[in-house]
């Protein structure tokens with residue numbers, strides 16, 4: 388049995404006793420900061436490390452679904468601060484591999500999007516054949532993703548709505564680029580990408 392089920396009242400970031408993530412771990416997340424790099428403008432709330440990484444992994448891989456409320460609140464606070472994103476923004480979650488989403492009981496990013504109070508449109512999915520990209524370099528990721536992100540009919544945001552692509556972690560940015568280009572091809576503009584964390588080493592927080 389996972390330790391979390393035996394001790395559900397520990398902070399999923401640091402293990403301290405408490406019903407929720409502790410203040411110290413939550414303080415790992417700040418306002419949206421632009422992640423340097425080409426492609427669509429990506430904004431992150433934390434570097435992918437330490438307590439921030441632990442909280443994301445607890446939510447994504449360890450079944451701590453209650454963190455949707457915590458992350459949803461962070462997203463709700465961040466979205467209005469993104470440049471070019473007005474009120475009435477729609478959130479489009481970056482897709483999860485179908486097998487991973489099934490194992491998690493649904494898309495964790497969609498769950499977080501819905502918890503934010505913004506309208507969420509699960510408009511993107513991976514086509515079959517997309518491998519887990521964790522161990523691939525940038526070029527391999529691009530090849531892996533090329534043509535593999537598709538629109539989900541009937542799940543698109545309304546025409547003209549400002550759309551923010553939402554994800555939990557950005558690494559090379561390949562997924563974000565593929566998602567934004569698919570949306571763009573459908574006439575959907577994406578002024579900003581919002582991710583909880585960034586694994587880019589060039590990113591620093593003051």
Ligand SMILES: [Zn+2]
Nearest residue numbers: 398401409412
């Ligand atoms: Zn903590």
